[in-house]
Amino acid sequence: MPAQVRLFMCLKDNFGALLHDPGSGKTAAIDAPEAAPVEAALKTAGWTLTDILVTHHHGDHTGGIAELKARHRCRVVAPEGEAGGIPDVDETVKEGDTVRVGGIEGKVIETPGHTMAPSTLHFPADKLVFAGDTLFSIGCGRVIEGSMEAMWQSMLKLRALPDDTRLYCGHEYTLANIKFAKTIETDNASLIAREMHVQRLIADKRPTLPSTMGEEKAANPFLRADLPEVAQAVGMAGAPAADVFAEIRNRKNRF
Ligand SMILES: [Zn+2]
Numbered sequence: 001m002p003a004q005v006r007l008f009m010c011l012k013d014n015f016g017a018l019l020h021d022p023g024s025g026k027t028a029a030i031d032a033p034e035a036a037p038v039e040a041a042l043k044t045a046g047w048t049l050t051d052i053l054v055t056h057h058h059g060d061h062t063g064g065i066a067e068l069k070a071r072h073r074c075r076v077v078a079p080e081g082e083a084g085g086i087p088d089v090d091e092t093v094k095e096g097d098t099v100r101v102g103g104i105e106g107k108v109i110e111t112p113g114h115t116m117a118p119s120t121l122h123f124p125a126d127k128l129v130f131a132g133d134t135l136f137s138i139g140c141g142r143v144i145e146g147s148m149e150a151m152w153q154s155m156l157k158l159r160a161l162p163d164d165t166r167l168y169c170g171h172e173y174t175l176a177n178i179k180f181a182k183t184i185e186t187d188n189a190s191l192i193a194r195e196m197h198v199q200r201l202i203a204d205k206r207p208t209l210p211s212t213m214g215e216e217k218a219a220n221p222f223l224r225a226d227l228p229e230v231a232q233a234v235g236m237a238g239a240p241a242a243d244v245f246a247e248i249r250n251r252k253n254r255f
Contacts, residue, residue, distance in 0.1 A: 003104045003126040010037045013172045024102025026050040030130045032064035054078040055132025056118035057085035081117025113151025114141035133170045137211045139177030140222040148246035159223050163214030174208035180255045181221050190218035
């Protein structure tokens with residue numbers, strides 16, 4: 001049976017997500033920004049929390065872990081390179097490791113840049129990816145702990161995922177990201193189409209996620225820094241892709 005996902009808001013603009021295996025009844029929270037919205041989502045779905053899969057150590061992704069762990073005695077799985085900054089960790093994972101939630105099987109893709117060793121969690125059979133704060137829809141996370149070169153390499157790793165993979169990420173930033181992306185690629189038809197779709201979703205008070213990796217590859221400037229037209233658009237024709245990526249990321253920081 002295919003995995004089921006429930007998406008909900010936490011804190012100011014964080015997404016919480018539950019990943020449920022109907023076969024075994026197991027349910028994982030992908031990150032735990034705060035406990036109460038996770039509890040509410042569990043109650044609505046009628047699911048029991050068995051696991052918390054943590055993408056990275058930031059407090060707005062880990063603040064609910066201790067309370068949820070105390071109540072549900074769930075397993076907490078965290079990136080090996082960041083486990084010291086995450087409460088109540090039971091297991092650590094690194095690049096290429098397998099994560100199981102009942103019968104659902106995922107692979108860990110280490111995507112350094114936003115932090116030193118975050119886990120992006122890819123579930124190939126279910127065509128799902130949870131990218132934390134590494135990749136957003138039409139955006140990417142701030143490069144805080146890693147280098148621009150490392151973040152660009154992380155973008156390339158995620159760009160290699162199949163087009164029909166559904167993308168979930170840590171924040172509802174999509175509309176603001178689109179506004180910025182239009183300053184880079186002013187006449188990208190896929191970007192305009194995504195904007196129209198996102199505006200309809202927001203008008204209907206619905207989340208703008210998931211998107212698909214196909215949509216992101218066509219419209220997310222941070223995944224497109226090695227395309228000649230994107231380098232040209234920022235006045236860097238012929239420059240290394242990581243430098244073009246850095247220029248776009250720096251422009252976004254000032255936007
Ligand atoms: Zn973060």
